[in-house]
Amino acid sequence: MSGASAPIEIAGLRKVFRQTTTGESIVAIDQLTLRIEPGELVAIVGKTGCGKSTLFDLLIGLEHPTAGSITIGAKTPYDDFNDFRGKIATIFQQDRLFPWRSAIDNVKLPLELIGIADDLQQERAMFWLQRLGLANFANAYPRELSGGMRQRVAIARAFAVQPEILLADESFSALDEVTANDLRKTFVDLAREFRSTAILITHQLEEAMSVGDRIVVFGKSATLLADIRMKDWDRSDHAALRSAIQNTLQMNAPDERLKR
Amino acid sequence: MPPDAARSPTPFEEPRRKSMMPSLPRETIISIVLFAAVWQIMSYLAPSLGIPAFAIPGLGRIAESLMKITPIDVAVTLGRVLLALFVSFIIGIMVAVLMYLSDSVERYLRPMVRILMAVPVVSWILFAVLWFKGVEFRIVFVLVVVCAPVFTVDALDNMREVSRDLKQMIRSFRPTSFQFFYKLMLPAITPGILTSWKITLSLAIRVVTIAELVGAVTGIGHRLSVAQELFSVADVFAWTLVLVVLLFLLEALIVQFETRVLRWRG
Numbered sequence: 001m002s003g004a005s006a007p008i009e010i011a012g013l014r015k016v017f018r019q020t021t022t023g024e025s026i027v028a029i030d031q032l033t034l035r036i037e038p039g040e041l042v043a044i045v046g047k048t049g050c051g052k053s054t055l056f057d058l059l060i061g062l063e064h065p066t067a068g069s070i071t072i073g074a075k076t077p078y079d080d081f082n083d084f085r086g087k088i089a090t091i092f093q094q095d096r097l098f099p100w101r102s103a104i105d106n107v108k109l110p111l112e113l114i115g116i117a118d119d120l121q122q123e124r125a126m127f128w129l130q131r132l133g134l135a136n137f138a139n140a141y142p143r144e145l146s147g148g149m150r151q152r153v154a155i156a157r158a159f160a161v162q163p164e165i166l167l168a169d170e171s172f173s174a175l176d177e178v179t180a181n182d183l184r185k186t187f188v189d190l191a192r193e194f195r196s197t198a199i200l201i202t203h204q205l206e207e208a209m210s211v212g213d214r215i216v217v218f219g220k221s222a223t224l225l226a227d228i229r230m231k232d233w234d235r236s237d238h239a240a241l242r243s244a245i246q247n248t249l250q251m252n253a254p255d256e257r258l259k260r
Numbered sequence: 261m262p263p264d265a266a267r268s269p270t271p272f273e274e275p276r277r278k279s280m281m282p283s284l285p286r287e288t289i290i291s292i293v294l295f296a297a298v299w300q301i302m303s304y305l306a307p308s309l310g311i312p313a314f315a316i317p318g319l320g321r322i323a324e325s326l327m328k329i330t331p332i333d334v335a336v337t338l339g340r341v342l343l344a345l346f347v348s349f350i351i352g353i354m355v356a357v358l359m360y361l362s363d364s365v366e367r368y369l370r371p372m373v374r375i376l377m378a379v380p381v382v383s384w385i386l387f388a389v390l391w392f393k394g395v396e397f398r399i400v401f402v403l404v405v406v407c408a409p410v411f412t413v414d415a416l417d418n419m420r421e422v423s424r425d426l427k428q429m430i431r432s433f434r435p436t437s438f439q440f441f442y443k444l445m446l447p448a449i450t451p452g453i454l455t456s457w458k459i460t461l462s463l464a465i466r467v468v469t470i471a472e473l474v475g476a477v478t479g480i481g482h483r484l485s486v487a488q489e490l491f492s493v494a495d496v497f498a499w500t501l502v503l504v505v506l507l508f509l510l511e512a513l514i515v516q517f518e519t520r521v522l523r524w525r526g
Contacts, residue, residue, distance in 0.1 A: 088434075089433070101447075113435045113439055114433075
């Protein structure tokens with residue numbers, strides 16, 4: 001596969017929601033500017049309600065920004081929605097499998113949507129189930145699988161279209177720690193192998209540090225508090241880094257120690 | 261299966277419903293035999309209780325009436341019910357999809373659908389007699405106007421209940437509108453649609469009988485009308501029995517289909 005070729009450019013992004021009951025405006029994202037290079041593995045970390053999931057919806061293209069833009073190779077995922085068919089794939093917190101489809105049929109779903117030939121669908125879905133260690137469960141329905149196995153099917157479904165961009169929203173936070181660690185590693189390995197740009201949204205700092213090449217820390221309304229390249233930090237500095245990010249999140253202001 | 265396979269249900273899982281297959285457990289057989297015995301005793305005792313003999317015919321007389329059942333009338337009624345149900349289903353689903361897609365359409369059509377559902381069957385029969393000449397058209401019209409709104413309301417409610425998470429998931433993969441309906445909405449509402457079929461089937465069997473009473477020269481309703489004119493309770497009993505058995509058989513077919521289509525529920 002070719003992997004990601006265009007950067008994701010977020011410029012002056014603003015998203016405001018109006019509450020239907022009170023009419024009050026809520027600024028979910030305020031003036032966010034960020035550039036994500038092709039093939040980068042970015043973990044976005046922030047407190048609950050900081051606008052991470054709104055950014056996720058905007059990146060998928062299911063929401064339009066109030067102001068600013070997200071461009072990927074001169075196109076926007078919301079205005080040029082259909083141009084990104086098969087190029088963006090998502091992994092959610094819950095597996096979101098169709099209960100009426102077997103594991104392999106769930107993996108085939110995005111392939112059916114992009115119109116791949118039937119025999120190729122079968123072949124590719126089976127390949128991904130094998131990669132995720134579920135070849136023996138191809139015909140099992142989701143109710144017959146454990147939570148971890150279902151999330152593996154969801155990962156296989158996302159990778160099956162060989163997307164340029166992979167978006168994961170708290171995808172491992174509902175799992176037990178052992179399964180979550182295992183799936184994080186699988187996710188990172190596959191994203192690197194297939195050179196996809198991967199964005200993992202999480203509220204867990206440990207998860208962000210174990211997955212990301214780069215950690216973006218969001219404050220209130222997705223204000224950019226820190227943008228950390230992990231390669232700039234030695235493993236021996238990780239404890240200090242963790243402490244600095246925690247302090248940043250707590251104070252909702254950049255920590256001096258993060259400036260490198 | 262992995263040890264932690266037992267877990268919370270997915271948004272689509274509903275409590276398993278009891279099978280509606282016409283199984284005959286011992287209790288059912290006993291209650292039917294008891295009913296038959298009481299009926300037979302009542303038919304013996306009727307004259308001494310001052311009840312006319314024709315009012316409670318013996319089982320032998322009812323069996324004779326059953327032997328005289330004309331299959332053509334059963335077939336005609338069955339044909340009318342099935343035709344009307346298919347037409348009602350198609351109209352009902354199309355209207356539901358339109359209402360689902362457009363809030364304005366929904367706001368205009370919902371009161372109409374509610375009004376249609378509130379009109380008594382007898383009124384529809386009278387309207388049909390006054391408006392239309394053809395007997396067949398009258399019967400199908402009455403059945404459609406009674407059953408289609410049920411399909412519409414059930415399908416719309418089921419579409420609204422489809423999990424937002426699943427809608428967001430499939431939308432993230434950018435389906436066409438057709439794919440969205442075909443891959444997500446249709447399978448998601450199938451359990452509800454099958455329940456709807458069971459409800460409307462029972463409704464249609466009851467409505468067709470009344471509709472056939474007026475003007476029809478074939479069908480079970482017509483035969484019931486003739487039996488009433490002849491004061492033949494045995495014939496009324498026999499034809500009613502045929503209707504009930506017909507309903508059970510059709511429901512059993514739907515349940516079989518349901519079991520096959522919804523095997524993912526386990």
